[in-house]
Amino acid sequence: MYQVEQLIGGEWGIGGTAGELVVADPADGRPVTRAPVASDGDVDAAVKTARQRASQWARTAPADRAAALARAADAVAADAERLALLTTQEMGRPLEESRAGVAAGVATLRQYAELGPLHRGRSLAGDDGAVDLMVHQPRGVVAVITPWNDPVAVSCGLLGAALVTGNTVVYKPSERTPGTGHALARLLAGELPAGVLNLLSGGGRVGARLAGQDVDVVAHVGSTATGRSIAAACARTGAKAVLENGGSDPLIVDADVDPYWAAEQVAVGAFSNAGQICTAVERVYVHRAVAASLLEALVGRAAQLRVGPGTDPKTQMGPLVDLAHRDLVHGKVTDAVRRGARLLCGGTVPPGPGSFYPPTVLADCADDMPLLREETFGPVAPVVEVDTFDEALARAGRSPYGLAATVLTGSMAHAQRAWRELPVGTVKVNAVFGGAPGGAAHPRRGSGHGFGYGPELLDELTVTKVVHLRPAAALAPERS
Numbered sequence: 001m002y003q004v005e006q007l008i009g010g011e012w013g014i015g016g017t018a019g020e021l022v023v024a025d026p027a028d029g030r031p032v033t034r035a036p037v038a039s040d041g042d043v044d045a046a047v048k049t050a051r052q053r054a055s056q057w058a059r060t061a062p063a064d065r066a067a068a069l070a071r072a073a074d075a076v077a078a079d080a081e082r083l084a085l086l087t088t089q090e091m092g093r094p095l096e097e098s099r100a101g102v103a104a105g106v107a108t109l110r111q112y113a114e115l116g117p118l119h120r121g122r123s124l125a126g127d128d129g130a131v132d133l134m135v136h137q138p139r140g141v142v143a144v145i146t147p148w149n150d151p152v153a154v155s156c157g158l159l160g161a162a163l164v165t166g167n168t169v170v171y172k173p174s175e176r177t178p179g180t181g182h183a184l185a186r187l188l189a190g191e192l193p194a195g196v197l198n199l200l201s202g203g204g205r206v207g208a209r210l211a212g213q214d215v216d217v218v219a220h221v222g223s224t225a226t227g228r229s230i231a232a233a234c235a236r237t238g239a240k241a242v243l244e245n246g247g248s249d250p251l252i253v254d255a256d257v258d259p260y261w262a263a264e265q266v267a268v269g270a271f272s273n274a275g276q277i278c279t280a281v282e283r284v285y286v287h288r289a290v291a292a293s294l295l296e297a298l299v300g301r302a303a304q305l306r307v308g309p310g311t312d313p314k315t316q317m318g319p320l321v322d323l324a325h326r327d328l329v330h331g332k333v334t335d336a337v338r339r340g341a342r343l344l345c346g347g348t349v350p351p352g353p354g355s356f357y358p359p360t361v362l363a364d365c366a367d368d369m370p371l372l373r374e375e376t377f378g379p380v381a382p383v384v385e386v387d388t389f390d391e392a393l394a395r396a397g398r399s400p401y402g403l404a405a406t407v408l409t410g411s412m413a414h415a416q417r418a419w420r421e422l423p424v425g426t427v428k429v430n431a432v433f434g435g436a437p438g439g440a441a442h443p444r445r446g447s448g449h450g451f452g453y454g455p456e457l458l459d460e461l462t463v464t465k466v467v468h469l470r471p472a473a474a475l476a477p478e479r480s
Helices: 038-061 062-078 080-091 095-118 151-164 178-187 205-211 224-237 259-275 287-302 323-338 389-397 411-423 456-460
Strands: 020-024 031-036 122-124 130-139 141-145 168-172 195-199 219-220 238-246 249-253 281-287 342-345 360-363 380-386 404-408 426-429 462-469
Touching: 020 178, 020 389, 031 080, 038 130, 038 141, 038 168, 038 195, 038 205, 062 080, 062 095, 080 095, 080 151, 080 178, 080 389, 095 151, 095 456, 141 151, 141 205, 151 168, 151 178, 151 219, 151 389, 151 456, 168 178, 168 205, 178 195, 205 219, 205 224, 219 224, 219 404, 224 238, 224 411, 238 456, 249 389, 259 281, 259 287, 259 380, 259 404, 281 287, 287 342, 287 360, 287 380, 323 342, 323 360, 323 380, 380 389, 389 411, 404 411, 411 426, 456 462
Parallel strands: 141 168, 141 219, 168 195, 219 238, 249 281, 249 404, 281 380, 360 380, 404 426
Antiparallel strands: 020 031, 122 130, 130 462, 342 360
């Protein structure tokens, strides 16, 4: 069994006296990771250590910080297979997808290693006797609280940006993937001065304690409920909150779209990683003219997916992260059926071990169903038929979330309207996933706020200071 240790002030194995977590493989229930639970004293000590080391790391030359991050990226790349296997064992993702997540994390670390030394301010137009500047400085101590669904890629983004800009970090990975977080932290910490990166393990109580500490930023990717708790804590302490919370992303299918191609896009968006992706497709608005053909094709695609353990190379969709999450997903599906939705495939809990759940398609869904109104985070495609593109656009935008949306259309006019009018951070036209590297957007409403990716994340994790510099000689009185 993989054993997690905490890291505080450069020492591994510190604290963790508040209990123990055991993570089971969601494919078979076999225990795979044991992790200590941080005490309140551990949290206090980690933040105190990070604060003590902050000024020294901030004074380190940007090129030297970037070189350390580049070495850490190389170390992660060299240990990629172990990280991918840990991810699959802890949360069930097919191994090939876990490998892709690690590769994305490595690329992100390298991106920030390159961008860090280039992150600079600008000069201002002042008078001839002075120099006026706007300069970026580290914020200080950043608490990084990360999710379980893509633990390496997300962590590398927040950790890389925080470290390269000169902040010290207290890192708490999800209690569902503590082994993955621990293995990643070991690789990064090996290239950093002691105390610059600190690692805590535990659940929501530990995260809440950390968010309420004397830190300068809390950077979080995860559920909306947790994000709102963090925002409230930051309002009390004055820390900045950078949050990517939950979503219920819509996908619109226009009347002029090939329904069989559209069904493939829906399947990729709804069933990849068993629907456990922040920008997964959770609502489908399809024009009535193509609805019947799309539903038929989507059910056929769902039936073809091979569901099994993530370590099996033939598996196309793994289990949900654990039994508690499966119960949540299944509860929303059964509730939708009670409210009038028509179950076309899936929607049943399979016998046997593990937290597997089949790809599920429902028709005749309504916007007020919790399945559509709330984030489900499972392999479920609820379909709503609409009569016009205007109707689809309006209904897709009526949501308490605002993370992302996808529009499938052959009309440039409709595509232009969609990206302008949909109240979300990211709009994808004719491709459910993808996009250029370095893209960053502001999530809206319950989906959070602040840039969580791209070069703009460096701005989020630094403060801008204005400097007016006048030479002392200009103040000396003239002598006759």
